[in-house]
Amino acid sequence: xxxxxxxxxxxxxxYSAVIDENGQIISDIEKHQTPKTFxxxxxxxxQIIKKHEKDVDVIAFSxxxxxxxxxxxxxxxxxxxxxxxxxxxxxxxxxxxxxxENDANCAAWAEYRIGASKGTKVSVxxxxxxxxxxxxxxxxxxxxxxxxxxxxMHFKMxxxxxxxxxxxxxxxxxxxxxGKGLKITAEEMLENKDVTTYDVVxxxxxxxxxxxxxxEKWQTDIANGLIGLANIFDPDCIVLSGSMAxxxxxxxxxxxxxxxxxxxxxxxxxxxxGNYSGMIGAALLGLAKV
Amino acid sequence: xxxxxxxxxxxxxxYSAVIDENGQIISDIEKHQTPKTFxxxxxxxxQIIKKHEKDVDVIAFSxxxxxxxxxxxxxxxxxxxxxxxxxxxxxxxxxxxxxxENDANCAAWAEYRIGASKGTKVSVxxxxxxxxxxxxxxxxxxxxxxxxxxxxMHFKMxxxxxxxxxxxxxxxxxxxxxGKGLKITAEEMLENKDVTTYDVVxxxxxxxxxxxxxxEKWQTDIANGLIGLANIFDPDCIVLSGSMAxxxxxxxxxxxxxxxxxxxxxxxxxxxxGNYSGMIGAALLGLAKV
Numbered sequence: 091x092x093x094x095x096x097x098x099x100x101x102x103x104x105y106s107a108v109i110d111e112n113g114q115i116i117s118d119i120e121k122h123q124t125p126k127t128f129x130x131x132x133x134x135x136x137q138i139i140k141k142h143e144k145d146v147d148v149i150a151f152s153x154x155x156x157x158x159x160x161x162x163x164x165x166x167x168x169x170x171x172x173x174x175x176x177x178x179x180x181x182x183x184x185x186x187x188x189x190x191e192n193d194a195n196c197a198a199w200a201e202y203r204i205g206a207s208k209g210t211k212v213s214v215x216x217x218x219x220x221x222x223x224x225x226x227x228x229x230x231x232x233x234x235x236x237x238x239x240x241x242x243m244h245f246k247m248x249x250x251x252x253x254x255x256x257x258x259x260x261x262x263x264x265x266x267x268x269g270k271g272l273k274i275t276a277e278e279m280l281e282n283k284d285v286t287t288y289d290v291v292x293x294x295x296x297x298x299x300x301x302x303x304x305x306e307k308w309q310t311d312i313a314n315g316l317i318g319l320a321n322i323f324d325p326d327c328i329v330l331s332g333s334m335a336x337x338x339x340x341x342x343x344x345x346x347x348x349x350x351x352x353x354x355x356x357x358x359x360x361x362x363x364g365n366y367s368g369m370i371g372a373a374l375l376g377l378a379k380v
Numbered sequence: 381x382x383x384x385x386x387x388x389x390x391x392x393x394x395y396s397a398v399i400d401e402n403g404q405i406i407s408d409i410e411k412h413q414t415p416k417t418f419x420x421x422x423x424x425x426x427q428i429i430k431k432h433e434k435d436v437d438v439i440a441f442s443x444x445x446x447x448x449x450x451x452x453x454x455x456x457x458x459x460x461x462x463x464x465x466x467x468x469x470x471x472x473x474x475x476x477x478x479x480x481e482n483d484a485n486c487a488a489w490a491e492y493r494i495g496a497s498k499g500t501k502v503s504v505x506x507x508x509x510x511x512x513x514x515x516x517x518x519x520x521x522x523x524x525x526x527x528x529x530x531x532x533m534h535f536k537m538x539x540x541x542x543x544x545x546x547x548x549x550x551x552x553x554x555x556x557x558x559g560k561g562l563k564i565t566a567e568e569m570l571e572n573k574d575v576t577t578y579d580v581v582x583x584x585x586x587x588x589x590x591x592x593x594x595x596e597k598w599q600t601d602i603a604n605g606l607i608g609l610a611n612i613f614d615p616d617c618i619v620l621s622g623s624m625a626x627x628x629x630x631x632x633x634x635x636x637x638x639x640x641x642x643x644x645x646x647x648x649x650x651x652x653x654g655n656y657s658g659m660i661g662a663a664l665l666g667l668a669k670v
Contacts, residue, residue, distance in 0.1 A: 156643070165644065212525050224612075233518060235502050235614020239643035245608025248538050249601065257642040259607065311539065317549065318535025322514075322612070324525020352547040353446070353529035354455065 092147040094376045096369035097138060098193065099131075099153040100124060101170035105366060106138045108146060109373035113204040115366060117142070128174040132183070139184050149188045150376030151180060152196035152368035156239035161189050161379065165238050169256075189376030194241060195232050196371030197363070198225025201329050203374050205363030210326035214319050215361070216243060218312075218334035221256060222264040226323065232375075243267070247315060266311040269334045275311070276304045291337060309338055313346035316358065324353040331361030382437040384666045386659035387428060388483065389421075389443040390414060391460040395656060396428045398436060399663035403494040405656060407432070418464040422473070429474050439478045440666030441470060442486035442658035446529035451479050451669065455528050459546075479666030484531060485522050486661030487653070488515025491619050493664050495653030500616035504609050505651070506533060508602075508624035511546060512554040516613065522665075533557070537605060556601040559624045565601070566594045581627060599628055603636035606648065614643040621651030 091111050098105040104124050108117035120138065125131050139149055155168035155176055164176040181188045191199075198207075198215035207213035207227070217223035224241040226233040233240045244255065244262035253274055255262040265271050269287050276285040280300070293301025316328055328347075330338055344358040363370060381400050388395040394414050398407035410428060415421050429439055445458035445466055454466040471478045481489075488497075488505035497503035497517070507513035514531040516523040523530045534545065534552035543564055545552040555561050559577050566575040570590070583591025606618055618637075620628055634648040653660060 166642075210526075212530070226612075228518060228523060229521070231519070233613070235643065236500075236616045236646075237614060237644040240502070240612065240614035242611040242614075242642050244611040244642055245535060246537060246604050248540070249604050250538070250540075259640040259642075262611075263608075314536050314539050318553075318608070319612075321532035321534040321552075322516075322530065322609075323523070324527060324530035324532075326526045350549040352456075352532050352534055352549075353525065354527040356526075 092377055093145060094148045094150045094373035095139065095142045095146045096366075096373040097135065097149065097151050098366070098369040098372070099151060099171075100193065101154060104134060104138075105369055106142075107366070107369060108142055109370055111374075111377055113200065113363075113370045113374055115370070119366065124171060126172060128172045128178070131172055131175060132178065135183050143184050143186050146186065148376040148380045149184050149186055150372035151188070151190040152193045152372035153190060154193055156237075157190050157192045157195070158238045159234050161191055163190065187376075187380045189372065189379055191232075191372055191375055192225070192238075192241070193368045194223030195225040196369070196375065197223075197331055197361070197367040198227055198329070198371065199232060199375050200363040200367035200371035201331070201361055202227045204370070205367065206329045206359045206361055207327055212323055212325040213327050213329060214323055214325050215329040215331060216267070216316075217332035218267055218269070218330060218338070219332040220269050222268045223332070228323075243315075245315070245318060247311065263315040266308075267315055271311065272305070272308045272334065275308050279304050279307065305337065306342075309343055310346065312338065313343045316343065316347050317350045320347055320351045320356045321353050325356050327357040327359050329359055329361050331367065335360055382667055383435060384438045384440045384663035385429065385432045385436045386656075386663040387425065387439065387441050388656065388659040388662070389441060390483065391444060394424060394428075395659055396432075397656070397659060398432055399660055401664075401667055403490065403653075403660045403664055405660070409656065414461060416462060418462045418468070421462055421465060422468065425473050433474050433476050436476065438666040438670045439474050439476055440662035441478070441480040442483045442662035443480060444483055446527075447480050447482045447485075448528045449524050451481055453480060477666075477670045479662065479669055481522075481662055481665055482515070482528075482531070483658045484513030485515040486659070486665065487513075487621055487651070487657040488517055488619070488661065489522060489665050490653040490657035490661035491621070491651055492517045494660070495657065496619045496649045496651055497617050502613055502615040503617050503619060504613055504615050505619040505621060506557070506606075507622035508557055508559070508620060508628070509622040510559050512558045513622070518613075533605075535605070535608060537601065553605040556598075557605055561601065562595070562598045562624065565598050569594050569597065595627065596632075599633055600636065602628065603633045606633065606637050607640045610637055610641045610646045611643050615646050617647040617649050619649055619651050621657065625650055
């Protein structure tokens, strides 16, 4: 059986492991803090690769940032990581084939191959974390777009400039559906700038009705965004992943979505491929390509 | 060279013509009013088909309503046409192969094969008419979804329930970007229920500044919707077709879109495949399938 070295690169952590063709992690999982500088990130990559490259068929990166259609490098900027990072020449890091894909796309692929969207024709995966990511799979292929940047979940939920989004625009789905979105919803409904997402979650656990109302508003906003995606893609399912997904009542959201769409009923489900789905998806995509 | 009988079925008119593999119309174009009853619609189809079926390789319908992934029949309801119409057994109408596809999808395909999006990898076509239709082409394939209903341009532009949409939901792109959307924008900005889209268009031609402001608001709403589509699909281009497209300043819209997206710059262009693009697209799709 062939193997990949999966490397998941985020703004704060780098994870790596050896993964087989079935998406099984067959080594220890290594964790590094993401270094602050380009040179130190590169050195970390080389250190990880040196250790495992003789045992694998491909080095597969799951990375923050949009990745080109050749799966060789990053398109555009990447937020909270060394600003020269997008210029990384990934192939130069190893003599083995190197494959690169966007982290949300990788996670979506892992869900499709071994997780919640297995066997579907059209699936949309949404990562609800500090921000919101997206990966769309149509007929066994990731939606990449003209330059690899597709799947950005920045569509407007309002035209009234209520909330400035991290992307620089206003009122994108991300700034409502993310953890940051939940915090802003809580701030608005409580008229208190100091409330945190943790306060909301803890309040709900303690049956605080106001906190429940806030969480419900946040989920309704998510549903309002998913209605659009369901009408555009007519997907078999929409998979919710990421750290905030656990606070979503998928039945509640699915009921709203299916009562408002003009396409055919879809399923809202939680991710099942686990915390290392990025790394696993990268490995499976990389192995399919070499 | 092979030929198709293209039949374009709308709520008010039925057009038909013989079309070749290059998308050229090689017969007269027949026009019928769309009959009120299912039986009369069927009789009209049979009359059209009888006349041409011996000369063609496929009967290709471009129809209102979502069409299944087998291209044999309609999924769900279809608005202002006989309510039994979606139950039509299209194949029973002829001994030649019969192909059916949604009209916006057909028009998008015509643009892709012989029009404004020729040679692109990812294109989104938006039909701006009384309502709004959509057709999305990714890597030489129409986006159909799990059941064929994909491409519905019903994503929310607001969560405040400003405008009831024809689909039964609220504040969809359609109810802002359509001709009806322009009328509502004019009603709101003039506080006058009697204003028509014609009044706006005529006012702009006569350099009425208020009418110009209304038309600009309508185009800004269109741009706000296209930002989301550009972020989701990272398309080479977005094609605007339909009767209302002529009132759109594509440079104005493209500038707004490209200044707000977080993907890569796209082009906003007008349709070039002409008024019979539905019929032509159906013919080209049908010929490719038989």
